[in-house]
Amino acid sequence: MRETNVTSVYDLLGEDYFSKKHRSVEFNNDVQRFPIIYACIHQAKRLNRPLEELDVLNIGVGGGQQRSDLCICSLGLGCGRVSDHRLVDLDVSQTMLEVASELFPSKGFLEKLEKTKENVKQVKGDATDLTRYFNNDSFDIVVAALCDPIEPQEKMYHGALKVLKKDGIFITTYPHKDLATVIRRNIYHINLRYTRYKIDDKEYIARSYAPLPEDVSDLFMRTGFTDIQTRTLKADSIFYNEIDPKGMHKVDDNYWWYGEAGTCPGHRYVIPDTMMKAREKLGLPIGELPVLVFGEGRKPNND
Numbered sequence: 001m002r003e004t005n006v007t008s009v010y011d012l013l014g015e016d017y018f019s020k021k022h023r024s025v026e027f028n029n030d031v032q033r034f035p036i037i038y039a040c041i042h043q044a045k046r047l048n049r050p051l052e053e054l055d056v057l058n059i060g061v062g063g064g065q066q067r068s069d070l071c072i073c074s075l076g077l078g079c080g081r082v083s084d085h086r087l088v089d090l091d092v093s094q095t096m097l098e099v100a101s102e103l104f105p106s107k108g109f110l111e112k113l114e115k116t117k118e119n120v121k122q123v124k125g126d127a128t129d130l131t132r133y134f135n136n137d138s139f140d141i142v143v144a145a146l147c148d149p150i151e152p153q154e155k156m157y158h159g160a161l162k163v164l165k166k167d168g169i170f171i172t173t174y175p176h177k178d179l180a181t182v183i184r185r186n187i188y189h190i191n192l193r194y195t196r197y198k199i200d201d202k203e204y205i206a207r208s209y210a211p212l213p214e215d216v217s218d219l220f221m222r223t224g225f226t227d228i229q230t231r232t233l234k235a236d237s238i239f240y241n242e243i244d245p246k247g248m249h250k251v252d253d254n255y256w257w258y259g260e261a262g263t264c265p266g267h268r269y270v271i272p273d274t275m276m277k278a279r280e281k282l283g284l285p286i287g288e289l290p291v292l293v294f295g296e297g298r299k300p301n302n303d
């Protein structure tokens with residue numbers, strides 16, 4: 001398998017799995033959804049301002065999950081929502097930006113709320129060069145969920161620190177090293193630093209950072225953040241709530257998997273067997289797989 005440029009992989013993913021032909025599947029990564037929403041709600045409380053008034057940058061939009069999580073789902077928690085006027089998407093892949101815009105009003109939520117999707121500002125750009133697109137002190141929250149393909153990670157952290165306002169928080173998630181090690185090395189036989197993608201029966205590998213919580217703490221510390229919190233998020237799967245039965249595999253009464261190959265649980269296509277095999281290899285009970293690493297750090301307020 002040849003290493004492929006991350007932008008090309010995501011352009012292909014955007015054209016294939018995130019395209020209309022797979023529209024019946026709603027991708028719900030609940031493992032990271034709630035920690036991210038709660039961190040945002042907590043930030044609003046800490047700043048003593050409504051969530052609606054916070055400026056948020058979403059790096060690596062992918063299928064647009066953080067948009068719907070923050071602008072729609074947080075409503076369900078009765079804690080307000082991030083305003084789509086104050087959310088900015090950044091992605092290196094134009095295709096993924098379009099996909100996020102297309103999928104954002106998933107299940108007609110936005111229509112019900114009489115909101116339109118045009119209000120979310122989108123920037124096509126490289127997350128390792130954030131100050132090229134944004135002024136210093138612009139955001140209260142920067143989210144980089146499953147931005148494991150971005151390299152070097154330090155540059156993204158340095159940039160996030162600059163574009164955050166004082167007391168702003170940076171939220172990150174990654175595939176967890178323990179699980180990624182088993183899946184990549186023992187099941188897919190590839191290097192831990194790569195993830196495998198299967199698109200239209202062709203296989204690609206591209207760089208992917210799979211750390212431990214302490215590695216993420218280190219990144220936050222080295223790049224000048226404070227109030228650092230990192231932790232392992234455990235689960236067995238990433239859930240889907242709208243199912244295309246053709247692509248689904250029932251694993252047990254609680255778990256269904258969609259479709260084909262994937263290497264890390266943040267991806268849409270996870271071989272049903274993969275997680276089972278990983279669980280077996282790690283000798284862990286259901287729900288105990290270390291799936292993701294969650295990280296949060298604050299820009300110091302030196303006044």
Ligand SMILES: C[S@@+](CC[C@H](N)C(=O)[O-])C[C@H]1O[C@@H](n2cnc3c(N)ncnc32)[C@H](O)[C@@H]1O
Nearest residue numbers: 010060061062091092093096126127145146149
């Ligand atoms: C795994 S997806 C994450 C999607 C979403 N945030 C989530 O949590 O499901 C990674 C995203 O990062 C984008 N990406 C990769 N390298 C990037 C870079 N250097 N700058 C900005 N975005 C990048 C990809 O195009 C892709 O949309």
